[in-house]
Amino acid sequence: MQVIAGYGNGVSIQGRKRSVEPEGEPARSPCPVSCSLDVLGDRWTLLVVRDLILGHSRFKDFAASPEGIPTNVLSDRLDRLLRSGIVDQVPVEENPGRMGYQLTKKGQALRPLLEAMRDWGLAWAPGARALRGSVKTPRSRP
Amino acid sequence: MQVIAGYGNGVSIQGRKRSVEPEGEPARSPCPVSCSLDVLGDRWTLLVVRDLILGHSRFKDFAASPEGIPTNVLSDRLDRLLRSGIVDQVPVEENPGRMGYQLTKKGQALRPLLEAMRDWGLAWAPGARALRGSVKTPRSRP
DNA sequence: ACGTTCACTTGCATTTAGCAAGTGTGAATA
DNA sequence: TATTCACACTTGCTAAATGCAAGTGAACGT
Numbered sequence: 001m002q003v004i005a006g007y008g009n010g011v012s013i014q015g016r017k018r019s020v021e022p023e024g025e026p027a028r029s030p031c032p033v034s035c036s037l038d039v040l041g042d043r044w045t046l047l048v049v050r051d052l053i054l055g056h057s058r059f060k061d062f063a064a065s066p067e068g069i070p071t072n073v074l075s076d077r078l079d080r081l082l083r084s085g086i087v088d089q090v091p092v093e094e095n096p097g098r099m100g101y102q103l104t105k106k107g108q109a110l111r112p113l114l115e116a117m118r119d120w121g122l123a124w125a126p127g128a129r130a131l132r133g134s135v136k137t138p139r140s141r142p
Numbered sequence: 143m144q145v146i147a148g149y150g151n152g153v154s155i156q157g158r159k160r161s162v163e164p165e166g167e168p169a170r171s172p173c174p175v176s177c178s179l180d181v182l183g184d185r186w187t188l189l190v191v192r193d194l195i196l197g198h199s200r201f202k203d204f205a206a207s208p209e210g211i212p213t214n215v216l217s218d219r220l221d222r223l224l225r226s227g228i229v230d231q232v233p234v235e236e237n238p239g240r241m242g243y244q245l246t247k248k249g250q251a252l253r254p255l256l257e258a259m260r261d262w263g264l265a266w267a268p269g270a271r272a273l274r275g276s277v278k279t280p281r282s283r284p
Numbered sequence: 285a286c287g288t289t290c291a292c293t294t295g296c297a298t299t300t301a302g303c304a305a306g307t308g309t310g311a312a313t314a
Numbered sequence: 315t316a317t318t319c320a321c322a323c324t325t326g327c328t329a330a331a332t333g334c335a336a337g338t339g340a341a342c343g344t
Contacts (some may be wrong), residue, residue, distance in 0.1 A: 001240055027269035027270070029207075029208040030271045031208070031270070031276065032260045032264045032270035032271070032272070033277065034208075034209050035270035036260075036263035036270075037185050037188060040259075041185035041186075043179050043183040044184070044332095046175065046179060050173075057179055058290085059290070059291050059292070060290065060291075063291090064172070065174065067171050068333095070333050071292070072294085072333085073332065074290085074291095074292090075292060077294080082177045089253065093189070095341090097341075097342095098290080099291090100340090109261060109265060112258045112261070113255070113259055114175060115330095116180075117174070117175050117178045118174045118178070119174075119254070120174075120178055121174030121175060121176075121177045121178035123251060124251055125174060125181065126169075126177075127168075127169035127172055127177055128172060128173070129172045129174070131172065131174075132174055134173065135175065184301095185301090186301095200321085201321070205322090212301070213323070213324085214301085214325085215302075217322080217323060217324080237310095239311095240321080241322090246326080257314095261340090280328080
């Protein structure tokens with residue numbers, strides 16, 4: 001489901017802005033870990049968040065990431081991220097009328113989680129290695 | 143696939159110890175976040191790790207968690223966790239001959255990740271609330 | 285005006301999740 | 315010893331999600 005051009009909430013600009021309806025499924029339990037996994041628990045969602053943290057903002061950029069997310073899955077994940085308030089849409093600077101994605105406050109709050117995941121991966125996952133342009137822990141300037 | 147009684151690695155004790163063969167799929171990319179998600183990226187795996195951190199060690203305990211993991215999925219996740227070296231099996235203390243699960247060092251290293259997930263859930267997930275016996279940040283004694 | 289890029293959608297085969305029921309072994313009980 | 319019970323799974327089946335290739339239409343560049 002993805003209403004493209006409609007009245008009501010999520011006013012469309014040239015058939016590009018998705019309508020953002022609140023959300024779907026009920027939580028499996030009140031456990032905060034479980035609730036987080038209800039939103040983030042799959043193989044792709046956090047990779048999109050990673051890309052957003054790295055500064056990517058457009059569909060093609062997410063699709064071009066080395067893991068190769070299928071476009072229908074990407075479309076679905078962006079939709080969920082919008083509905084759960086982790087990202088929102090803004091007109092692309094160099095090209096208004098085209099929409100890009102960015103993290104909301106709620107989404108930016110995922111940075112420590114991504115960093116923990118990166119750290120564990122570096123320490124314990126066999127094939128992982130530090131990458132140019134990977135998520136960095138912010139440091140106070142010297 | 144789950145060899146129950148066999149010679150070779152993973153010597154069985156009364157048909158309860160799973161054979162632990164290295165692992166399956168190749169990494170999607172060398173990104174440490176992606177590599178972590180290759181192992182942890184689904185709706186159940188980290189809930190099992192949470193239970194292990196909470197001190198649970200047996201199949202029935204995981205199965206009894208409020209999220210209600212199906213037993214076939216639980217079986218599969220324990221298998222993967224074993225193969226990826228995040229948990230191992232030990233005889234249950236009060237009842238040797240019965241096997242329980244526990245975190246390895248690699249698995250214990252997931253604690254910061256779980257804590258980050260708990261923190262984000264508490265701060266941003268609608269239905270989340272702190273639970274008795276939930277994952278706690280260890281504090282230095284006063 | 286025309287072709288290209290972009291952001292998706294659609295169709296379809298394969299895989300995984302979810303549910304209920306069944307199986308074999310060890311432990312407890314009669 | 316025979317029965318029952320609990321436990322740790324497995325099996326079978328349906329529904330949903332994933333993965334891949336191809337298609338669509340608005341926007342952009344020329």
